[in-house]
Amino acid sequence: MSDEQLYASHLETLDRMLADALERAGRAGLALDGVLFHAGRERYYHRDDQPVPFRATPHFLRWVPLEGPEHCVLARPGRRPLVVRVAPKDFWFETAQLEPSWWQPAVDLVEVDRFADVRAALGDAGRLAYVGNAPEAAAELGIAPDAVEPQALMAPLDWHRATKTPHELRLMRRAAERGAAGHRVARKAFEAGACEREIHWAFVEATGHLEFELPFADIVALGEKIAILHYQNKRGPEAGSRPSFMLDAGAACCGYASDITRTWYRQDADPVYRRLVDAVDEFQRDLVAMVTPGRPYTEIHLEAHRRVAQVLAETGIGTAGPDELLERGVTRTFLPHGIGHHLGLQVHDVGGHQKGPDGGTLAPPAEHAWLRNTRTLEPGHVVTIEPGIYFAPVLLDELRGRPEAALVDWDVVDRLAPLGGVRIEDDVVCTEGEPEDLTRRLIQGPRGV
Numbered sequence: 501m502s503d504e505q506l507y508a509s510h511l512e513t514l515d516r517m518l519a520d521a522l523e524r525a526g527r528a529g530l531a532l533d534g535v536l537f538h539a540g541r542e543r544y545y546h547r548d549d550q551p552v553p554f555r556a557t558p559h560f561l562r563w564v565p566l567e568g569p570e571h572c573v574l575a576r577p578g579r580r581p582l583v584v585r586v587a588p589k590d591f592w593f594e595t596a597q598l599e600p601s602w603w604q605p606a607v608d609l610v611e612v613d614r615f616a617d618v619r620a621a622l623g624d625a626g627r628l629a630y631v632g633n634a635p636e637a638a639a640e641l642g643i644a645p646d647a648v649e650p651q652a653l654m655a656p657l658d659w660h661r662a663t664k665t666p667h668e669l670r671l672m673r674r675a676a677e678r679g680a681a682g683h684r685v686a687r688k689a690f691e692a693g694a695c696e697r698e699i700h701w702a703f704v705e706a707t708g709h710l711e712f713e714l715p716f717a718d719i720v721a722l723g724e725k726i727a728i729l730h731y732q733n734k735r736g737p738e739a740g741s742r743p744s745f746m747l748d749a750g751a752a753c754c755g756y757a758s759d760i761t762r763t764w765y766r767q768d769a770d771p772v773y774r775r776l777v778d779a780v781d782e783f784q785r786d787l788v789a790m791v792t793p794g795r796p797y798t799e800i801h802l803e804a805h806r807r808v809a810q811v812l813a814e815t816g817i818g819t820a821g822p823d824e825l826l827e828r829g830v831t832r833t834f835l836p837h838g839i840g841h842h843l844g845l846q847v848h849d850v851g852g853h854q855k856g857p858d859g860g861t862l863a864p865p866a867e868h869a870w871l872r873n874t875r876t877l878e879p880g881h882v883v884t885i886e887p888g889i890y891f892a893p894v895l896l897d898e899l900r901g902r903p904e905a906a907l908v909d910w911d912v913v914d915r916l917a918p919l920g921g922v923r924i925e926d927d928v929v930c931t932e933g934e935p936e937d938l939t940r941r942l943i944q945g946p947r948g949v
Contacts, residue, residue: 501666503602510667511581511606514563519577521656524858528652531627534576535653536641538632542569553712556755558845559631559657562668564603565754568596570615570637573607574622581607584621589613615640629653655859658850662842663880669929671756672844672882673938675715676927678751679758680942682707686720687764690745696720697734699747707751715757716847718749726763726920727892729837743769744777744919750847757847759884760939761925764946770916774946776815777922780887781945783807784924787839787885791928791935797873797883798864801839804887805831811889817916820907829867830907833899834921836892838864838871840884843927848872849882877930882938886925891917 501509522532539556554569563573563581570586587595598611610621619641629647630638631654638648664672685706689699700720704711721731723742743766750758763777786807790800809826812818812834818825825831842849852873855862864871873883891913899905924945929936 503667503670504605506665506667506670507603508606510665511563513665514575515577517657517660518575520857521653521660522577524656525629525650525653528650530629530647530650530652532629532647532653533626534574534579535629535631536622536625536638536643537563537573537575538630538634538637539566539571540569540632541634541637557632558661558755558850561755561845562661564607565601570618572618572622574625574628576626582622583607583609584618585609585611586615586618587611587613631657651859655854656857659854659857661844661849662851662875663878664844664882664929665880668756668844669880669882671753672758672927675751675753675756675758676760676938676942678707678709678753679749679760680939682749682751683747683760683762683943686747686749687745687762690722690764691766693741695735695737695739695741696722696725697736699745700734703747703749709751713752715750715752716759718747719761720749721746721920724891724918724920726922727890727917729890729892742919744773744922746920746923748923748925755845757843757845758927758939759843759847759925760927760943761886761923762943762945763922763924765919769919772815772817772912773916773919776811776817776889776916777946779811779814780889780922781924783811784885784887784926785940787887788926788928788935788937788940791877791881791883791885791930793877793879793930793932796876797839798868798871800885801868801871804839805835808835808887808889816909816912818907819909825907828904828907830899830904832867833895834889834891835887836870836890836895837888838868838873840886840925841872842875843882843884851875879930879932881930883928883930884925885928886923888921888923890921890923891919892921893917 537560539560542554543552564583572584574582628643630643635648682703686699686703689702719731722745725731726746746763748761787800808831809822813822842852853861862874864874926940927938
C-alpha cells in the first residue's frame with residue numbers, strides 16, 4: 501500500500517481508538533465530544549531567552565507528522581481530523597513552508613499566524629479535552645481545567661498507543677534503517693581507533709540527523725564505561741582507545757524511534773570477554789523469538805536471567821551452577837535492568853505497566869523493579885529485547901559484601917572489569933505468527949547475521 505493509503509487506514513484505526521477512549525471517559529463522568537491534541541508550547545531555559553530544543557507531544561504526533569510548536573489537531577469520532585497549523589510571520593526565525601505530503605489529503609488543514617487565532621479556526625468544537633504540555637493553552641482555548649489530560653481519558657489513549665498500525669510500523673522500519681546506517685559507520689570508526697566523541701559525530705552524520713533530532717542521547721562507551729548503563733559523556737582522544745565498544749543509539753522517522761545496541765570487540769580483547777559477548781548475542785536471538793502473542797513480557801525478562809546465569813557459569817565468572825546463581829540473586833548484579841520496553845513515539849513508550857485500558861498498575865516483581873513492561877504481548881506491540889552483562893563497580897562492591905560473593909571468581913571479574921560489559925538490543929514486532937525483528941537484519945552482530 502502507498503503511504504497515503506496506509507495513513508488513511510491509520511486514521512480510521514485512531515478514530516475507533518478515540519471513540520473507545522471517549523466512551524470510557526464518559527463512564528467515568530466526563531461528557532466529551534472530542535479531543536484537542538496540542539503539539540506543545542516552546543519552553544525556555546531558566547531566566548534566558550534561548551528556547552529548549554522542541555519536541556512535539558507524542559499523542560499529537562500520532563495523528564499528524566507536523567514539526568514545530570503550537571499546532572493542533574481537533575479529533576472527533578466519525579469526522580475528519582482538523583489540523584490547525586500555526587505558521588508565524590517572523591523575521592527572527594524561519595517559518596518552514598508546508599510542502600505537499602502523503603498525510604494532507606486525509607485531513608482538513610487550516611493555517612493561522614498565531615496561537616491566539618486557533619480558537620476561531622476550531623469553530624463550534626463542542627466539549628473538548630486537551631492533551632498537551634501547556635494547561636495555560638487549554639485555558640486560552642476555553643477548555644475547562646478538569647478536561648486537561650483527565651486520567652479517565654489518558655489511560656485508554658496510552659493503552660492503545662502500544663498497538664501499532666501498519667502505517668506506524670512502516671515509519672518504524674524507516675527509523676530502524678536510519679539508525680542502522682549510523683551503527684554501521686560507528687563500528688568502522690571504532691575499528692579505525694576513533695575516540696568516543698569521534699564515534700558520536702560519525703553516528704550522527706550517518707543518520708542525517710542534527711544532534712537534537714535524535715530520539716535520545718546516544719550512548720557511546722569504550723571499555724569500562726560500558727558498565728554505566730546510561731553513560732552520558734563522550735571522551736576525546738586523550739582517553740585513549742579500548743578493545744571493547746558499545747553503542748546504544750537510534751534514529752527517528754516522523755517522531756517514531758529506533759533503539760539499537762551493539763557491542764563490538766577487537767581481537768586483542770580478553771578471550772573470556774569475547775566468549776561473553778558472543779554468548780549474549782546468541783541467547784538474545786532466542787529471547788527475540790519469545791515475542792509472541794499471549795506471552796507476558798515478564799516471562800522474557802525472567803528467561804533472560806536464566807540465560808545470564810548459564811553464561812556466568814560457562815565463562816567461569818560464576819563458581820556455582822546456573823540454578824544457584826539465579827536463586828541467590830547473583831544475576832541481578834550482572835543484569836540490573838529490565839529486558840526492554842515498549843517502543844514507538846517515545847523511546848520508553850507509554851502504558852508498559854498498565855493493567856488495562858481503564859488504567860490500574862501491573863507492577864513488576866519486587867526483585868525486578870526496573871522492568872519497564874509487564875503487559876501481555878499482543879500483535880502490533882513493538883518492544884526492545886536488550887539483555888546484557890555488566891561489571892558495574894557500585895554493584896560489584898555491594899556483592900563483595902554479601903555471602904553470595906563466594907559464588908563469583910573475583911580474579912576473572914577483575915580481569916574483565918576494564919572491558920565494561922556487553923549489551924545487545926533489537927526492536928521487535930509482535931505479530932500473529934513469528935516475531936519481526938526490525939533491526940537484526942540491518943546490522944551484523946559480533947557473530948555475524
